[in-house]
Amino acid sequence: MGPKTRILDATMLVFRRHGFRRSSIEQVAEAAGLTRQALYHHFESKEALFRAVIKRVHESAIAAEDSAVAAAEAAGGNLGDILAAGMTARISTMIASLDSSPHIEELYSEHLVHARDLYQTYATRHTERVAATIARIVRKQQLVLPQRLSPEEFARLVEMSMYAAKSQYPAMQPADAFLKDMATMVRTLCAGAVPRSLPNSRQPPARKAAIRNKSTRRTTGGQS
Numbered sequence: 001m002g003p004k005t006r007i008l009d010a011t012m013l014v015f016r017r018h019g020f021r022r023s024s025i026e027q028v029a030e031a032a033g034l035t036r037q038a039l040y041h042h043f044e045s046k047e048a049l050f051r052a053v054i055k056r057v058h059e060s061a062i063a064a065e066d067s068a069v070a071a072a073e074a075a076g077g078n079l080g081d082i083l084a085a086g087m088t089a090r091i092s093t094m095i096a097s098l099d100s101s102p103h104i105e106e107l108y109s110e111h112l113v114h115a116r117d118l119y120q121t122y123a124t125r126h127t128e129r130v131a132a133t134i135a136r137i138v139r140k141q142q143l144v145l146p147q148r149l150s151p152e153e154f155a156r157l158v159e160m161s162m163y164a165a166k167s168q169y170p171a172m173q174p175a176d177a178f179l180k181d182m183a184t185m186v187r188t189l190c191a192g193a194v195p196r197s198l199p200n201s202r203q204p205p206a207r208k209a210a211i212r213n214k215s216t217r218r219t220t221g222g223q224s
Contacts, residue, residue, distance in 0.1 A: 003038070006032045006034070007032045007042055007043065010029075011049045015107060016098060016100070016101040019101075019107060019110075020114075021110070025040075050110070054118050055118065057118070058122045060097070062090070064092070065090035069083075069133055072086070073184075078190070079137050079138070079190045081187070082137055083133065084187050086133065087130075087182065087183070087186060089173065092179060097213065108171055127156060128206065130155040130158055130159060131152045133156075134154055135151035138193070142190055144193065145193050146193060147192075158186055158190075161182065162185075165181045166178070167177055168181065
């Protein structure tokens with residue numbers, strides 16, 4: 001294990017125990033088994049350490065999402081199943097990084113104070129990756145998105161469903177209930193995605209009747 005990995009592991013441990021405001025460089029150095037000067041060789045401040053662990057959490061979340069999407073797609077899942085699996089894996093990974101910490105709300109708020117640019121960068125990356133997944137599944141499964149939205153527009157709505165769920169669960173707790181509601185919202189959105197064209201044998205009864213009536217009117221010249 002390299003020194004940076006040791007430092008980041010120790011940083012996460014210290015932040016989980018003490019929150020951001022009550023943590024110090026000295027505590028991280030001690031937890032990592034390094035001197036303060038050795039730690040400063042890699043990170044110049046507590047804020048730099050915080051930003052580094054935020055990047056690490058987001059990158060781990062992206063990797064978890066990619067893996068879950070690939071597995072759901074390989075299993076033949078529909079669009080809702082695939083997106084729900086990916087987002088659940090992403091958010092579960094982020095929640096797990098702070099699991100059991102009594103300072104979750106403080107750490108989330110400090111995240112926006114000291115790393116708002118990272119928050120915005122990763123929010124954009126997450127949306128872009130969801131859009132790419134949507135575009136691939138729509139193409140592969142020959143779907144039309146609700147209201148003929150583009151993959152980018154639909155991805156924005158999918159991401160918004162996560163924020164809507166978060167508004168009901170401070171700090172995304174309890175995690176199980178939050179993740180369940182988020183997945184339900186994603187699947188509900190995706191339920192509006194339909195095949196581009198249905199074979200005649202699979203058309204709904206009302207549609208079949210309309211086609212028969214139209215055909216009859218043509219045959220009889222519109223006479224009743």
